[in-house]
Amino acid sequence: MSFFLLILIYTGIYALMAIGQNLITGYGGMLSLCQAGFYGIGAYATAILTVTFGWNFWATLPVAIGLSALFGLLIGLPTLRLNGDYLAIATLGFGEIVRNVLNNWVSLTNGPMGIQRIPMVEIFGFQINPYRKVAFAILVWVFVVALYFIFKRFAKCRLGRALMAISEDEIAAGSMGINVTIYKVVAFMLGASSAGLAGSFFAVYSLSVTPGSFQFMTSVLVLCMVVLGGMGNFKACILGAFIIQFISYLPQLLGVTNLVPAQAKQVFFGLILVVMMVWRPQGILGREKFTYVKKSAKGIQEG
Amino acid sequence: MLLETEKLTRIYGGVVAINDVDFHASEGLITGLIGPNGAGKTTLFNNMTGLDVPTRGKVFFEGNDITGKSAHEISRMGIARTFQNIRLFKEMSVIENVMIGRHFKVGNKDKGRFRQALKSYFFMSREERWIYDSAMEYLEFLELGKFANDDAKSLPYGHQRELEIARALATEPKLLFLDEPAAGMNPQETEHLMETIRRIRDKGISIVLIEHDMKLVMNICDEITVLSFGQKIAEGTPEEIQNNETVIEAYLGREEED
Numbered sequence: 255m256s257f258f259l260l261i262l263i264y265t266g267i268y269a270l271m272a273i274g275q276n277l278i279t280g281y282g283g284m285l286s287l288c289q290a291g292f293y294g295i296g297a298y299a300t301a302i303l304t305v306t307f308g309w310n311f312w313a314t315l316p317v318a319i320g321l322s323a324l325f326g327l328l329i330g331l332p333t334l335r336l337n338g339d340y341l342a343i344a345t346l347g348f349g350e351i352v353r354n355v356l357n358n359w360v361s362l363t364n365g366p367m368g369i370q371r372i373p374m375v376e377i378f379g380f381q382i383n384p385y386r387k388v389a390f391a392i393l394v395w396v397f398v399v400a401l402y403f404i405f406k407r408f409a410k411c412r413l414g415r416a417l418m419a420i421s422e423d424e425i426a427a428g429s430m431g432i433n434v435t436i437y438k439v440v441a442f443m444l445g446a447s448s449a450g451l452a453g454s455f456f457a458v459y460s461l462s463v464t465p466g467s468f469q470f471m472t473s474v475l476v477l478c479m480v481v482l483g484g485m486g487n488f489k490a491c492i493l494g495a496f497i498i499q500f501i502s503y504l505p506q507l508l509g510v511t512n513l514v515p516a517q518a519k520q521v522f523f524g525l526i527l528v529v530m531m532v533w534r535p536q537g538i539l540g541r542e543k544f545t546y547v548k549k550s551a552k553g554i555q556e557g
Numbered sequence: 558m559l560l561e562t563e564k565l566t567r568i569y570g571g572v573v574a575i576n577d578v579d580f581h582a583s584e585g586l587i588t589g590l591i592g593p594n595g596a597g598k599t600t601l602f603n604n605m606t607g608l609d610v611p612t613r614g615k616v617f618f619e620g621n622d623i624t625g626k627s628a629h630e631i632s633r634m635g636i637a638r639t640f641q642n643i644r645l646f647k648e649m650s651v652i653e654n655v656m657i658g659r660h661f662k663v664g665n666k667d668k669g670r671f672r673q674a675l676k677s678y679f680f681m682s683r684e685e686r687w688i689y690d691s692a693m694e695y696l697e698f699l700e701l702g703k704f705a706n707d708d709a710k711s712l713p714y715g716h717q718r719e720l721e722i723a724r725a726l727a728t729e730p731k732l733l734f735l736d737e738p739a740a741g742m743n744p745q746e747t748e749h750l751m752e753t754i755r756r757i758r759d760k761g762i763s764i765v766l767i768e769h770d771m772k773l774v775m776n777i778c779d780e781i782t783v784l785s786f787g788q789k790i791a792e793g794t795p796e797e798i799q800n801n802e803t804v805i806e807a808y809l810g811r812e813e814e815d
Contacts, residue, residue: 407678407681408678410681410685411677411678411681411684411685412656412660412663412677412684412685412688413674413677413678415649415653415656415657415660416657416660418646418648418649418653419646419649419657422646422647422648422649423644423645423646425608425628425640425644426640426644426645426646427646427657428607428608428627428628428629428632429606429607429608429628429629429632429637429638429725430629430632430637430657430658430660430661430724430728431629431632431633431660431661431728432629432657432660432661433629434629436670541648543650544653545650545706
């Protein structure tokens, strides 16, 4: 049971990142490979502020979100004019820069040793430590559900429609009066901030952070979740996060860790991606379409 | 003059695509832009609509210099366009394509971008309904209403061209550029398109169109400009163009007089 909760918690943390990635890649059509970078920024923001400066976890949350959004802006402005593969390489580079800075800025991040003894989350005097897995799972999933609704609304209103238009044809979108750069940068910042949020939760769940947790592979996993579930569908990327996490922990779940090397799951993910691309490129659930129904004048309601 | 270019020149590497072109489009008229393949017609379009930046020369719209402005700025000033190789948002529904055209028509521009974005977010359904209803009007104008929820890519070719026009009209332009609107249409569809173009003009929207179908051009254009090898070789009414020696030589070829 506790093992299932562990999977649920990690699914929640990754789902936060996947929701952000979905806005960037599923709607904005930008192939970004640096969610791990923003994840690391969020995690270290929380770790450093709580351990070194004695802040409360809840106070570090907006800083983690804001800081990753700021870095999203800084990396987004110069790189988002790039397309496809070029953007992927530029963002990959950014993710690696973050990891290297975390590794080498010893005075701030304590280098490869990382930051230990991060204080546990407290809410109204109730401590949610990682051993109280049910409470922690609820905490994370409250945020997942909230983020899901917030981001889904972004996608449904005219901002999301503009993003979809941009991802389909930038030139046509520009000719329709849409400021392509601004929308891309905003989507990128929103996606980055969701990874920052995920990073904060990761920090207070592991109670320690080391640069090793924010590797390129993490970004790839998040992208896999979105592609597997279905691009342009927020429910699907939560499903994707669950499937990938479930597979990751399957050897432990079956008690065959000594038979299956840790690297085997990466091979397996690669295989899944290949199979998906061949048989179901739109993902398990596929893109979510909004149908527009003409309402009678009487039926107009505000919301 | 609604739109004017002054010695507009675009050079790609060593190739002079358009050379010192003085083009103009008058208010309330349909202006045709014709010329053999590779004459620089689309290049001229792109340089006037912000998709390309001219090497030399200037573009004026309603007396304002719009040279080098980006496509979305020019679109917001009141110039819309369609594309030679249809550029619809194929995975989106027909109505969504037109709703994109309504995108920047929402709300009060003085309020600032951020407040407008917040309003779009928190009062979504009211705003969406307005966008939908107004987009529907443009769809009905092009008689595409019944396809509203179909995927844009599933429309027949002729309707796709019309949808592009609906989408462009949704930006409420003063001037509409049509890049080969009749390409790939059969005679009946072309006939219908001519009727549509006249109806758009009657709404007070000026039109500039590139077209190879001479029947269409000579029938509906009030003024025609002829390009050849990047240079303007003639301009005038359809009758003047039909009788212009240079044009006949460069473009129509030597034909028997009728």
